[in-house]
Amino acid sequence: MSLINVTNLTYAYEGSYDNIFEHVNFQIDSDWKLGFTGRNGRGKTTFLNLLLGKYEYSGTISANVSFEYFPFPVENKENNTLDVINDIFPDYVHWQLMRELSLLKVSEDVLYRLRKIAFC
Structure with missing residues (x-):
């Protein structure tokens, strides 16, 4: 605490x-x-x-805690989600990421999607 x-x-x-x-x-x-x-x-x-x-x-x-702003800036907009995660947090543990996706009932397919850019 x-x-x-x-x-x-x-x-x-x-x-x-x-x-x-x-x-x-x-x-x-x-x-x-x-x-x-x-x-x-x-x-x-x-x-x-x-x-x-x-x-x-x-x-x-x-405070004795650090603060971060979300959403994080994405440097390379051509990367898929997993590459973006790796850029932001290179020391992530893959099985923990998979567990969180499972708890959220989100398919791991989201990790391999490319960022979609909408043009108006």
């Missing part, structure tokens, strides 16, 4: 008159399964970017 502590967090986009967050304090247990929901423009992605260290802010955010 690890805690994510947010103390006196204040943040506004450069040039903005209004703060996105103002003197926000909370604590999240990393064992919790939770999600942030809300309408567009309410600060969900901004908060994730603050966790990732992409923006400067006042206050403190402390």
Whole structure:
């Protein structure tokens, strides 16, 4: 278990008159399964970017866990799904991946599909 502590967090986009967050304090247990929901423009992605260290802010955010943004960027859009997984996480364990697909009731065929790009 690890805690994510947010103390006196204040943040506004450069040039903005209004703060996105103002003197926000909370604590999240990393064992919790939770999600942030809300309408567009309410600060969900901004908060994730603050966790990732992409923006400067006042206050403190402390955690003993790392954060990642999903979906991950795909470098080579010609690769099949398994190649994309290998690019993002080269140390993955194949049997664990297969177990997760099975638990999700997803066919392993998805691993060999090419990324489809829609043109509008």
